[in-house]
Amino acid sequence: MTTYRERSQVGVVDPRIAALQRGTDRFRSHRAEAVSDFAEMDEMRDRARAIRHRVLADLSGYVEQFTGSVERVGGRVHRAADSEEARKIISELVADRIGAPIIKSKSMATEEIGLNHHLEALGHEVVETDLGEFIIQLAAEPPVHIIAPALDRTRHEIGQLFSDHLGVPFTSVPTELNQIARLHLREIFLRAGVGITGVNFGVAATGSVVTVTNEGNGRLTSTTPSLHIAVMGIERLVPDLADLEVMLEVLARSATGQRLSVYTNIITGPRRVDEPDGPDALEVVILDNRRTSLLGTELEEVLGCIRCGACLNACPVYRHAGGRSYGSVYPGPIGAVLSPALFGFEQFGDLPYASTLCGACLEVCPIRIDLPRMLLYLRQQTAATHLLPSVARGVRYFTALGTRPALWRGGVRLASALRRIGPRWITRMPGPGRGWTSTRDLPWRR
Amino acid sequence: MDFDQGSALATMSVIGEFVERLAAVDGFAHGPMPSPNAMATAIDLSGDPGVYLGWDDVGVSRMHQSLQAVGWRRLEHSISTENRLTEQQRMSEVTLGITGADGGIARSGSIALRSGPGRPRMASLIAGTHIAFLSVNRVFPTLVDLSLPSLDPASVSNVVLITGPSRTGDIEQQLNLGVHGPKQLHVILISD
Numbered sequence: 117m118t119t120y121r122e123r124s125q126v127g128v129v130d131p132r133i134a135a136l137q138r139g140t141d142r143f144r145s146h147r148a149e150a151v152s153d154f155a156e157m158d159e160m161r162d163r164a165r166a167i168r169h170r171v172l173a174d175l176s177g178y179v180e181q182f183t184g185s186v187e188r189v190g191g192r193v194h195r196a197a198d199s200e201e202a203r204k205i206i207s208e209l210v211a212d213r214i215g216a217p218i219i220k221s222k223s224m225a226t227e228e229i230g231l232n233h234h235l236e237a238l239g240h241e242v243v244e245t246d247l248g249e250f251i252i253q254l255a256a257e258p259p260v261h262i263i264a265p266a267l268d269r270t271r272h273e274i275g276q277l278f279s280d281h282l283g284v285p286f287t288s289v290p291t292e293l294n295q296i297a298r299l300h301l302r303e304i305f306l307r308a309g310v311g312i313t314g315v316n317f318g319v320a321a322t323g324s325v326v327t328v329t330n331e332g333n334g335r336l337t338s339t340t341p342s343l344h345i346a347v348m349g350i351e352r353l354v355p356d357l358a359d360l361e362v363m364l365e366v367l368a369r370s371a372t373g374q375r376l377s378v379y380t381n382i383i384t385g386p387r388r389v390d391e392p393d394g395p396d397a398l399e400v401v402i403l404d405n406r407r408t409s410l411l412g413t414e415l416e417e418v419l420g421c422i423r424c425g426a427c428l429n430a431c432p433v434y435r436h437a438g439g440r441s442y443g444s445v446y447p448g449p450i451g452a453v454l455s456p457a458l459f460g461f462e463q464f465g466d467l468p469y470a471s472t473l474c475g476a477c478l479e480v481c482p483i484r485i486d487l488p489r490m491l492l493y494l495r496q497q498t499a500a501t502h503l504l505p506s507v508a509r510g511v512r513y514f515t516a517l518g519t520r521p522a523l524w525r526g527g528v529r530l531a532s533a534l535r536r537i538g539p540r541w542i543t544r545m546p547g548p549g550r551g552w553t554s555t556r557d558l559p560w561r562r
Numbered sequence: 563m564d565f566d567q568g569s570a571l572a573t574m575s576v577i578g579e580f581v582e583r584l585a586a587v588d589g590f591a592h593g594p595m596p597s598p599n600a601m602a603t604a605i606d607l608s609g610d611p612g613v614y615l616g617w618d619d620v621g622v623s624r625m626h627q628s629l630q631a632v633g634w635r636r637l638e639h640s641i642s643t644e645n646r647l648t649e650q651q652r653m654s655e656v657t658l659g660i661t662g663a664d665g666g667i668a669r670s671g672s673i674a675l676r677s678g679p680g681r682p683r684m685a686s687l688i689a690g691t692h693i694a695f696l697s698v699n700r701v702f703p704t705l706v707d708l709s710l711p712s713l714d715p716a717s718v719s720n721v722v723l724i725t726g727p728s729r730t731g732d733i734e735q736q737l738n739l740g741v742h743g744p745k746q747l748h749v750i751l752i753s754d
Contacts, residue, residue, distance in 0.1 A: 248732035294738040322716040332728040332743025357710040375670035380723040390679040
């Protein structure tokens with residue numbers, strides 16, 4: 117197991133970091149523009165926050181209402197306590213459909229549960245259809261950004277991937293690459309047996325599942341196959357359609373700077389008997405995976421997240437060390453809170469330190485989620501339970517000095533004297549002082 | 563200024579904003595114009611005749627007869643549970659989708675489409691070109707004014723808000739239109 121520090125040392129020198137910075141810069145300027153010409157943005161953010169809090173305050177009630185609503189329109193709802201259960205439910209739903217491809221529209225929840233590998237191991241052909249997800253599926257790499265998974269890939273790399281995997285001549289012209297993907301995936305869409313999508317919002321009152329995409333792959337995935345499986349994090353509910361309007365007003369503006377994404381797709385049940393197309397069955401899988409264990413804790417607020425990715429674009433640490441450094445499907449400031457909260461301190465306890473606590477994430481969050489507060493809280497938890505022995509020793513020495521005035525004054529005089537006479541050619545300290553001088557010179561007086 | 567004039571002016575500015583915003587998201591607005599002209603415009607925009615997929619009622623009478631008169635063939639589209647895959651294969655020939663629209667949002671340049679009997683979802687999705695007819699009376703300033711509850715999403719399997727043609731920025735954030743859905747979106751505004 118690697119640490120954030122080790123991974124980020126690779127991340128900061130990765131040549132692709134420049135592409136990531138260009139990408140996040142563009143997202144940031146588009147967001148800023150969208151927010152500046154929407155006078156109601158602040159009010160909408162307050163309303164969106166209130167809606168998310170209302171849902172979290174009675175989550176089990178809303179889940180029950182949502183379940184009843186989905187069933188009323190002919191869909192079915194499954195509850196998965198953890199990743200393993202979610203994988204099991206989904207693999208049983210698709211068990212008799214080996215042979216026809218399973219198509220997927222981008223979904224962080226299915227990334228979280230490692231669905232693709234699981235289904236592939238069972239003999240299914242699984243095809244990601246969002247262009248960015250399709251690219252990283254060919255590259256066999258995890259996403260680097262929650263809304264733009266291939267953000268740091270160059271056109272040349274993508275051209276090489278397409279020519280290696282799809283048997284087409286190499287090209288690095290984006291419009292041609294786009295056309296290659298359209299033709300390749302179109303053929304698969306029309307013969308797919310199952311479509312799996314994520315869910316941006318579930319509407320409790322109507323049982324609607326809402327997906328927001330720009331490419332149209334989400335609509336195709338939920339229309340051409342006879343079975344549509346929607347995988348939703350349990351917290352992604354809104355009470356009713358009026359609340360959905362508020363969430364839609366803030367989501368696209370925060371994510372890409374669009375007023376609305378190209379396709380806001382509201383799916384309510386499978387197709388009705390008199391409708392000419394659409395899936396014959398809709399199965400909604402509600403994923404908990406420790407989310408409800410955060411309710412009523414200092415971390416409850418993080419469940420308000422609507423996965424817009426604005427905090428990633430704003431974060432100086434994410435922008436310099438990249439998405440892979442987090443080692444989690446959820447990178448950036450939101451990932452630094454979600455990953456230890458959902459997947460454990462053992463593996464992700466160091467992510468809350470991957471932050472300068474500058475507050476940029478809170479400033480752009482459409483739900484005004486106080487990520488800096490929770491990053492600090494998680495650090496306190498780490499300190500209280502897993503304080504590193506070297507840090508504990510350091511704190512003991514400092515306490516010993518700081519609580520003995522004579523010793524402290526003597527120490528300060530000694531340090532001051534050393535700074536005047538110290539040999540300037542020595543810039544680094546050995547042993548325990550090494551970490552301190554790895555990024556700065558010793559402070560000799562000049 | 564009496565009330566009627568005021569509201570007519572307000573309507574004009576809403577339509578103006580709709581047209582401007584649709585252009586900003588790379589769609590094309592035409593009109594407002596009366597139905598007969600709308601039909602002629604659609605024929606002009608339809609291009610080389612081939613196979614098209616459409617709603618039964620697009621909001622303009624005799625639209626299907628007119629398209630067929632210039633050589634278009636309409637794909638009879640009703641997917642059966644048993645033969646879904648073979649029936650769906652025929653979709654690959656479709657080059658034009660033609661639909662009505664149940665509402666418009668000026669602020670974002672969006673149109674709202676409900677599924678239902680005689681209203682295939684694929685008509686707004688599968689073809690390279692999508693032409694939609696929208697009555698000016700159904701254009702509202704904002705999403706909240708249009709109101710999702712008024713579209714009654716619970717009574718049909720699908721309500722979609724469409725804001726411009728299909729787009730992606732997944733390759734070096736370069737704008738590409740028509741990655742999976744239509745590359746061209748035409749909204750013809752009908753004034754009567």
